[in-house]
Amino acid sequence: MTTAEKIKKARLDAGITQKDLGQRLGVSAAMIAQYESGKRVPKVETLQKIAQALDIDLSYFGIIIKPYGNLNKAITESIEQNLAKPLNKAFTDPINQAFSKPLKQAVLDAQEKMNASLQNRAEELNEFKDNPEGLISNNLSLLNDSAKKKVCDYIEDLLHNPENLKEK
16 A cells, blocks of 8 residues: 555545645645645655644554664564564473474574664664765665655655755
8 A cells, every 4th residue: 555545544544534634734635635646745744744633653654763773672672572472481381392492592593683684774774874865875776666766756756845955
């Protein structure tokens, strides 16, 4: 589902009109229609306002805002909560103990590799915190053609707003 489709679905689920949502955001109903049709791509800040106006989490739009430094911690906590604790419970079950030692080691090894990979990724992102051009150029190659088009569309949208342009 595209961001445009998600905006429309969330608005309809909330039972409000484009005009109502526009009033909540301080924009016209026509602007909301453009967001919902995909003719305009809202900025992250606008998506935050939309999420707030519709009382939904920003992650609904696929956006998770966390400081780079907390990325590894948040993922590690999620792994601990959703994987490690249930597996440890299973490993301590007497019926599973005969099979559990090699499996537990394999899981711990995989978790260690994943944590190292995530830590490396968090460090890479931190390197680009003050260099957005580097972040974009280094990560653009990771995107498929559809996502690259979205990046281009978003940049084009940003360029149409004079507030986003550097002073000459």
